[in-house]
Amino acid sequence: MLNILVCVSGGGTNLQAIIDRINDGTIRNAKIVRVISNNKDAYALERAKNAGIDGICVSPKDYENRDKFNEAFLAKVKEAKPDLIVLAGFLVVIPKIMIDEYAGKIINIHPSLIPSFCGTGYYGLKVHEAALERGVKVTGATVHFVDEGTDTGPIILQKAVYIEKGDTPKVLQQRVMEEAEWQILPKAIDMIANGEL
Numbered sequence: 001m002l003n004i005l006v007c008v009s010g011g012g013t014n015l016q017a018i019i020d021r022i023n024d025g026t027i028r029n030a031k032i033v034r035v036i037s038n039n040k041d042a043y044a045l046e047r048a049k050n051a052g053i054d055g056i057c058v059s060p061k062d063y064e065n066r067d068k069f070n071e072a073f074l075a076k077v078k079e080a081k082p083d084l085i086v087l088a089g090f091l092v093v094i095p096k097i098m099i100d101e102y103a104g105k106i107i108n109i110h111p112s113l114i115p116s117f118c119g120t121g122y123y124g125l126k127v128h129e130a131a132l133e134r135g136v137k138v139t140g141a142t143v144h145f146v147d148e149g150t151d152t153g154p155i156i157l158q159k160a161v162y163i164e165k166g167d168t169p170k171v172l173q174q175r176v177m178e179e180a181e182w183q184i185l186p187k188a189i190d191m192i193a194n195g196e197l
């Protein structure tokens with residue numbers, strides 16, 4: 001059984017997709033042991049609670065500096081003894097000591113086809129705003145391993161999504177989630193849990 005820790009910052013629809021795919025058996029041999037949010041008001045924590053999953057908040061606001069926060073965050077991660085850490089809309093930079101400690105065991109979902117529209121400053125709606133501004137006809141989502149860079153780690157899965165006439169950033173974000181993110185993130189977890197990667 002693969003023990004998963006999911007890190008979130010916001011709505012948690014990707015977390016929900018993981019919970020639902022575990023419950024319906026699409027993700028095999030995995031369970032979520034803890035959800036960590038950096039934001040106490042994140043609806044993702046409500047989703048964890050509703051699913052009976054241990055959900056906690058570790059916020060940088062509660063620590064005097066970044067090092068102290070990183071220390072506390074890593075302690076809460078270790079306490080859960082995860083085999084895999086899933087960044088599902090987590091908007092905090094992962095400290096280097098954690099990347100070293102969990103090398104090859106951290107994955108992230110990004111809402112574009114990496115290497116387009118990724119790296120520092122590209123997160124959430126900003127990614128879709130940039131894609132529409134550039135006028136691309138195809139975008140999508142990527143699941144990748146996390147290394148020391150921002151969105152630079154080895155790619156696991158990608159799925160393309162077509163831009164449609166009249167798309168706004170919000171409309172596109174929703175389509176990318178439905179057609180790509182909620183599909184490939186659970187799929188990647190299932191592959192990792194079952195030695196298919």
Ligand code: GAR
Nearest residue numbers: 010011012013014089109111123124
């Ligand atoms: C998702 O679209 C995810 O791909 C994105 O944040 C959103 C979180 O939504 N992540 C990034 O932009 C990371 N660079 P959710 O909380 O509903 O899953």
